Amino acid sequence: MSTGSTFDRYQHGDSAIHRLDPRVKVVITLLFIVSNVILPDGAWPAFAAAWGVLILASALARLAPAFLLRRSFLALPFALAAVTVLFTQPGQPLWSLRLPGSTLAISDAGLVRFASILARSWLSVQMAILLTATTQFPDLMHALRHLRVPGVIVAIIGFMYRYLFVLADEAGRLLRARAARSAGTARGSGGGRLVWRARVAGAMVGQLFVRSFERSERVYNAMVARGYRGHLLTMSPHVITQRDRLALALALIVLAFIQVAGHSL
Amino acid sequence: MPIQHAETIIDNLNGSRPATVHVANLHFRYPDGTLALNGVSLQVAHGEKVALVGPNGAGKSTLMLHLNGLLQGEGNVEVGGLSLTKEHLPLIRGKVGMVFQNPDDQLFSPTVFDDVAFGPLHMGLPEEEVRKRVQNALAHVGMSDAASRLSHHLSIGQKKRVAIATVLSMDAEILALDEPSAGLDPRARRSLIGLLRELPLTMLVSTHDMMMVRELFARTIVMDGGRVVADGDTATILADQALLEAHGLELMV
Ligand SMILES: Nc1ncnc2c1ncn2[C@@H]1O[C@H](COP(=O)(O)OP(=O)(O)O)[C@@H](O)[C@H]1O
Numbered sequence: 068m069s070t071g072s073t074f075d076r077y078q079h080g081d082s083a084i085h086r087l088d089p090r091v092k093v094v095i096t097l098l099f100i101v102s103n104v105i106l107p108d109g110a111w112p113a114f115a116a117a118w119g120v121l122i123l124a125s126a127l128a129r130l131a132p133a134f135l136l137r138r139s140f141l142a143l144p145f146a147l148a149a150v151t152v153l154f155t156q157p158g159q160p161l162w163s164l165r166l167p168g169s170t171l172a173i174s175d176a177g178l179v180r181f182a183s184i185l186a187r188s189w190l191s192v193q194m195a196i197l198l199t200a201t202t203q204f205p206d207l208m209h210a211l212r213h214l215r216v217p218g219v220i221v222a223i224i225g226f227m228y229r230y231l232f233v234l235a236d237e238a239g240r241l242l243r244a245r246a247a248r249s250a251g252t253a254r255g256s257g258g259g260r261l262v263w264r265a266r267v268a269g270a271m272v273g274q275l276f277v278r279s280f281e282r283s284e285r286v287y288n289a290m291v292a293r294g295y296r297g298h299l300l301t302m303s304p305h306v307i308t309q310r311d312r313l314a315l316a317l318a319l320i321v322l323a324f325i326q327v328a329g330h331s332l
Numbered sequence: 333m334p335i336q337h338a339e340t341i342i343d344n345l346n347g348s349r350p351a352t353v354h355v356a357n358l359h360f361r362y363p364d365g366t367l368a369l370n371g372v373s374l375q376v377a378h379g380e381k382v383a384l385v386g387p388n389g390a391g392k393s394t395l396m397l398h399l400n401g402l403l404q405g406e407g408n409v410e411v412g413g414l415s416l417t418k419e420h421l422p423l424i425r426g427k428v429g430m431v432f433q434n435p436d437d438q439l440f441s442p443t444v445f446d447d448v449a450f451g452p453l454h455m456g457l458p459e460e461e462v463r464k465r466v467q468n469a470l471a472h473v474g475m476s477d478a479a480s481r482l483s484h485h486l487s488i489g490q491k492k493r494v495a496i497a498t499v500l501s502m503d504a505e506i507l508a509l510d511e512p513s514a515g516l517d518p519r520a521r522r523s524l525i526g527l528l529r530e531l532p533l534t535m536l537v538s539t540h541d542m543m544m545v546r547e548l549f550a551r552t553i554v555m556d557g558g559r560v561v562a563d564g565d566t567a568t569i570l571a572d573q574a575l576l577e578a579h580g581l582e583l584m585v
C-alpha cells in the first residue's frame with residue numbers, strides 16, 4: 068500500500084522489549100512519564116539517569132542508536148509553549164530586553180525551570196516513541212481495553228487507526244487529480260494560481276468529509292451484517308508471564324531510585 | 333429467445349431443490365425518493381450459484397442489502413424458510429454472509445484475525461470456538477499465514493479473500509457477494525474465481541464481469557431499473573445479444 072508506512076511507528080523486531088506484554092509496557096511508560104513529571108526542577112542527575120534508562124531500553128529493543136532521538140525532535144516545537152516561564156520566574160536576572168514601556172528579563176530560576184520542562188517532555192516523548200516502536204498498534208489497543216479504558220474510546224482509536232490509511236489514500240487520489248488538472252492553467256506559476264488552489268483544497272476537504280461520512284454508513288452496515296448490536300466485543304490474547312512481572316518490578320525499582328536521586332541530590 | 337420474467341420462472345425452478353432465498357414483489361425507496369427496487373421477485377435454491385447482472389444503478393446492491401435485513405422494503409423476503417422479522421434477524425445474519433464491494437468497508441478491524449473473529453464473537457460463541465473458526469475460515473481462503481497481519485498492509489486481492497473469510501467464519505450458508513472481482517488484477521481475479529468455484533455454498537453474486545459469469549454460474553438473473561428483466565440459463569442469456577444490449581451488458585470475447 069502506498070501509505071502503508073506513513074503513520075506506522077512500529078519497528079518490526081523480536082527483542083525482549085518487543086515480547087513484553089503490551090499492558091506491562093503501557094503501565095511502565097505511564098509510570099516513567101509520571102516519574103519525570105514529579106522530578107523537581109534542576110534534578111539533572113535524575114534526568115540523566117532517566118535518559119540512561121531510555122538508551123538502555125532502546126538498545127535492548129535493538130533500535131538504531133539515534134532512532135528515538137531523531138523522532139523525538141518532532142515534539143520539540145510543542146515544548147516551546149513553555150518559553151514564557153523564562154520571563155515569569157522571580158530570580159536573578161541573567162539577561163534583559165528593554166521594550167518601550169516594560170522590561171523582559173530572563174531569570175536564573177526561569178532558565179532552570181524552562182530547561183527542566185524541556186527535559187521532562189523530551190524524555191517522556193522518547194518513551195512513548197519507544198512504546199509505539201516496539202508494540203503493534205492492535206496490541207496497544209488490547210492493552211488499553213484491559214487497563215479499563217472505556218470500550219467506546221478504544222474502538223474509536225481503532226477505527227481512526229484503520230481508516231487513517233484509507234483516508235490518506237483517498238486524499239492522495241484527490242491530490243493527484245488536482246495536480247493532473249492544474250498543469251499549465253496559470254502562466255508561469257506551475258500548479259495553478261493560489262486562489263484556485265485554495266478553492267480546490269477547500270472542495271477537497273468537503274469531498275473527503277462526504278466520502279468519510281458515506282463510508283461510515285457502509286462500515287456500520289458491514290458491522291451489523293456480522294452481528295454487531297451496539298456492543299463491541301474483543302478477545303484477550305495476552306497472558307502475563309513471569310518475565311512481564313520481572314520487567315514491571317525492575318522498572319518500579321529503577322524509577323524509585325531515580326526519584327530518590329532527584330529529590331535528595 | 334424471449335425475455336423471461338421472474339414470475340414465470342419461479343415455478344420452473346422450484347421443482348427439485350427447496351428454495352433457500354425467496355424474494356417476492358419487493359419494493360424499496362431510499363429516503364431521498366429514489367425508487368431502487370420496483371417489484372423484484374426471485375428464488376435461489378439450496379446450493380445454487382447465481383449471477384446477478386445489470387447496469388450501474390439497476391438495484392443489485394440494494395437487493396443484496398435486503399437479504400439480511402440491512403434494508404427492509406415492502407414485499408416478502410424469506411431466508412431458509414424464515415421471514416425477515418426482528419426475532420429472526422440474528423439467525424438470518426448468521427446464515428447470509430454479506431461481502432461488500434469495497435473490502436475496506438468490510439475489514440474495519442486493525443488485524444486480519446480481529447476481523448475474521450468479529451462475526452463469531454458477536455454471535456456469542458466462546459473464545460476457543462472463535463479461534464477455531466478463524467483458523468478454518470482463513471485456511472479456506474488460503475490466508476492462514478495472514479492472521480496477525482494488519483489489514484491495510486494487504487493487497488486488494490488478499491483483502492477480498494479475507495473479506496470472504498469474515499463471513500465463512502460465521503458458518504454462513506448463503507454468500508451474497510457484491511462485485512467481488514471489481515478492481516482485481518488478472519491473477520487475483522483468476523484465484524478468486526477458483527475460490528468461488530470451490531466453496532460449496534449457495535451464492536448470489538452481483539457482477540459486471542461477464543466472463544466470470546460464463547465460467548462460474550449456471551444461472552443468471554438480469555436486473556435493470558429496479559426489476560428483474562431476465563432470469564434463466566446463463567448460456568441462453570449470454571447468447572441473447574438483444575437482451576444484453578438493451579441492458580448495457582457486454583460480453584467481451
Ligand atoms: N444510499 C442511497 N441513497 C439514495 N439512493 C441510493 C442509495 N444507494 C443507491 N441509491 C440509488 O438506488 C438505485 C439502485 O442502486 P444500487 O442498488 O446501488 O445499484 P447497483 O448496485 O445495481 O449499481 C440507483 O438509482 C442509486 O442511485
Ligand SMILES: [Mg+2]
Pocket residue numbers: 392393394510
Ligand atoms: Mg452496486
